[in-house]
Amino acid sequence: MLTGLLGGALIGLAATVYLLATGRVAGVSGIVAGALAAPARSAGVRRPEKTTVAHRAFGAERLGDREARGERIAFLAGLVGAGLIAAAVSSPAAATPYPTAVLIVAGVLVGFGTRLGGGCTSGHGVCGISRLSIASLVATATFIATGAATVAIANHLFLGTPAP
């Protein structure tokens, strides 16, 4: 519990640093989507004249700003860098109890769901609740509820017995 609180405090500090540095909320799903966004044709152009399917998919009509994209990529590089450091100083566990095919379905659901709902554990769960957003509280309660229901079913289906 103590490491949880400490790690959580670092996450809260990091979200504040990101907000101060960039003026945007530190939601990881949105940062990934924005980092994938195709830059607008020239800096400062927020809405390309033509929006193609690719533009809509990557949100380029809103997130084409080249500078914002660089900041998002920098944040993601920091996340991966933290993983590299952790792997260098210890051997972090990263095992899932379910088969890889399940993991791939899960990844698609996480990507699609967080885009549709406008946030994930960081954007809604940490930043939204810190900003006293009722919508984010509702989102967080929803994904914890469906997550718990899913684990109950998945343990039964894939493991046969409760708890990994």
Added chain:
Amino acid sequence: MSRRQLGALAAGALFGVGLVVSGMTDPRNVIGFLDFSSRWNPNLIAVMAGAVAVHASLLALLARAAGGRGARLLPPRNTRIDRPLILGSALFGVGWGLSGYCPGPAIVSLGFGARTAFAFAAAMVVGIIAGGLVPRRRGSCESP
């Protein structure tokens, strides 16, 4: 590298260290939290409580320091509780429960070289692209 990019890089590294320290990069801890059937692992509540306590306090301090202009520190937010919010969050929860990964820990785990994280992250990108093609919620977090 611009100052803003350096700030974002530092924030990402700090965020990632926080996820590792708190144990959230191990999917079994997340699944343990979502598993109410037997040995429930409440650690995720401590992580969220720590993160919200620090972030909310710092936001309040910054708002006070900024005087009456405090609200301008924060990007506008979408306060509507609508169908995309509920449906999207519900689908995200299913994927979260099936893997124990949400986007942050998955990206950090790429740094571990975890094979499972690469499979998950590639699938997540596919989901993000698909999610960008449907009418969706905007303006609550980074909101593309």
